[in-house]
Amino acid sequence: MFDNVSLQGKVKSGVSCKVAKKMKNLTIKTLVVILGLTVTSSVYAEGDPEKGRELFKICSACHGQNGEGNKDLNAPANGGQNEWYVIRQLKNFRAGIRGADPKDTFGIQMRPMAMSLPDDQAVEDVAAYVATLVAPSPPKTVTGDAEAGKKAFVPCVACHGEKGEGSKSLNAPRLSRQHDWYIVRQLQNFKAGIRGAHPKDIYGTQMRPMAQLLATDEQVNDVAAYISTLE
Ligand code: HEC
Numbered sequence: 001m002f003d004n005v006s007l008q009g010k011v012k013s014g015v016s017c018k019v020a021k022k023m024k025n026l027t028i029k030t031l032v033v034i035l036g037l038t039v040t041s042s043v044y045a046e047g048d049p050e051k052g053r054e055l056f057k058i059c060s061a062c063h064g065q066n067g068e069g070n071k072d073l074n075a076p077a078n079g080g081q082n083e084w085y086v087i088r089q090l091k092n093f094r095a096g097i098r099g100a101d102p103k104d105t106f107g108i109q110m111r112p113m114a115m116s117l118p119d120d121q122a123v124e125d126v127a128a129y130v131a132t133l134v135a136p137s138p139p140k141t142v143t144g145d146a147e148a149g150k151k152a153f154v155p156c157v158a159c160h161g162e163k164g165e166g167s168k169s170l171n172a173p174r175l176s177r178q179h180d181w182y183i184v185r186q187l188q189n190f191k192a193g194i195r196g197a198h199p200k201d202i203y204g205t206q207m208r209p210m211a212q213l214l215a216t217d218e219q220v221n222d223v224a225a226y227i228s229t230l231e
């Protein structure tokens, strides 16, 4: 009988020990979740599009009132572009990861504009506003064979999507409804190492060898002509 009692006691304490462990685990997990949330929200405070609207006034001088872009000023469209991508590019310009190469004539013009934003919160705010702008339908300016471009675009689909809509999980921006002359320029810049060669440019580094798949200027123009047909 005595044996029985002590055995029961052992079993009981074993169980309560397990429960205590579980609860401890749970508390730790909860803490991790709460901490995680706090850290995330303080680093990535959600952008405020209303504040962003004010900030965008200076941007619209080149990118247009509705972020439609402006060929005469060499400024691409921002309207319709993915918010996370706009944030990344602005941060890259600010950090000199993009637009710091002396041969990057147009990136050099954009860099001080990104740097004029007071802080990371302003970057988030202006990107949140850009995300509310509608993608334009830019005129076709590049002469190329869209049919040949469609074939050359096959490997690009893996990251940018069938319709050039972009993919957040693959870090690839939207290409559709962007100005064709800008697509050409970026492909040439990637090929020449004017963009995507900075050691800290994690995503540009992934894009560079893809641009190099387009061996000739003709192929670059063809693929840009094809992208300009995508909705
Ligand atoms: C003086 C003209 C000018 C102003 C003002 C300007 N930009 Fe730009 N921006 C450019 C040019 C030119 C480029 C293209 C750079 C290149 O060819 O790599 C560019 C590129 C960009 C890109 C990269 C687009 C892409 O698809 O990768 C973003 C994002 C951007 N600008 C946002 C802004 C924001 C936000 C502001 C306001 C804070 C702003 N720009 C103000 C001229 C300007």
Ligand code: HEC
Binding pocket: 088, 152, 153, 155, 156, 157, 158, 159, 160, 170, 171, 172, 173, 174, 175, 178, 183, 186, 187, 203, 204, 206, 207, 210, 211, 213, 214, 223
């Ligand atoms: C492995 C994935 C991947 C593939 C495949 C790929 N890209 Fe990209 N591409 C990216 C990423 C990531 C970026 C963003 C780079 C950055 O953040 O600066 C990018 C950026 C671009 C840009 C710049 C857009 C802008 O707004 O400035 C163009 C243009 C582009 N890609 C065209 C192409 C074309 C054309 C092909 C096929 C020949 C292709 N990409 C294949 C991942 C890819």
